[in-house]
Amino acid sequence: MATPKILIAEDEIIIAEDIASCLEELGYYICAIDSGDHLIDIIRETEPNLLLLDIHLKGEIDGVELAAQIKKEFDIPFIFLTAYADKATIDRAKTTEPYGFIVKPFDDKDLRSAIEIALYKHGRDKERFEPKTATPINDSTFTNEFLFVKVKHRMVKIALKDILWVEAYDNYSFIITPGHKYLISSTLKEMENKLPSTSFVRTHRSYIVNLEKVDAFEEGSLIINEKSIPIGKSFRKELMTKFNII
Numbered sequence: 001m002a003t004p005k006i007l008i009a010e011d012e013i014i015i016a017e018d019i020a021s022c023l024e025e026l027g028y029y030i031c032a033i034d035s036g037d038h039l040i041d042i043i044r045e046t047e048p049n050l051l052l053l054d055i056h057l058k059g060e061i062d063g064v065e066l067a068a069q070i071k072k073e074f075d076i077p078f079i080f081l082t083a084y085a086d087k088a089t090i091d092r093a094k095t096t097e098p099y100g101f102i103v104k105p106f107d108d109k110d111l112r113s114a115i116e117i118a119l120y121k122h123g124r125d126k127e128r129f130e131p132k133t134a135t136p137i138n139d140s141t142f143t144n145e146f147l148f149v150k151v152k153h154r155m156v157k158i159a160l161k162d163i164l165w166v167e168a169y170d171n172y173s174f175i176i177t178p179g180h181k182y183l184i185s186s187t188l189k190e191m192e193n194k195l196p197s198t199s200f201v202r203t204h205r206s207y208i209v210n211l212e213k214v215d216a217f218e219e220g221s222l223i224i225n226e227k228s229i230p231i232g233k234s235f236r237k238e239l240m241t242k243f244n245i246i
Helices: 013-025 039-046 063-073 087-094 108-129 188-194 233-240
Strands: 005-009 029-034 050-054 078-082 101-103 146-151 154-159 165-169 172-176 181-184 200-204 207-210 221-224 227-230
Touching (some): 005 039, 039 063, 050 063, 050 108, 063 078, 078 087, 078 108, 165 188, 188 200, 207 221, 207 227
Parallel strands (some): 005 029, 005 050, 050 078, 078 101
Antiparallel strands (some): 165 207, 221 227
């Protein structure tokens, strides 16, 4: 994914610039800072990936009312910023279905956590509710190719031939190569659909292996780089058809 573009809606300019500086140090791109007076127009112009929105803007309408307008017109996740979180304000704000709240003062860890969670949840919501129009990827398009995995602020290329196995971790997965272990925001099922079935096979509800990397196997497990990987009963029959056994 490209560097997320973030728009800051905050009428205290010193606070807004401080937030912008912090976000830039964290690797995000600040597409605009606005006091709220021209926010809708700026969203149309800059098309941000996420909006940080102060609840208590001092214009004709506050952040909650702006959020309601934004939700009607745009599909953009927003996080509310607030110096205090009284019940009445929270009750109004939550009706706009924000992707988070950050209470001032906050530090860079608070910002990073809130932004990453909001972007992730918004991405998953789009996958869940929007019809998929992309053409299914044929296995042959993966032959001798690679994946890109986000590591900190960089997209790192991994050759498919270097992957030893993929391991489930809650709603995430680990991609294991000889020298690295990469955590990615895809489920094992999603990875199974992306990887070429000629080389990658599900052996267990928690594992997908690269058949070319299998060193040995026995009744209930197989070995890759001295790692014992379980073979689930429901996967064993199909798995055995993949090996040239004499």
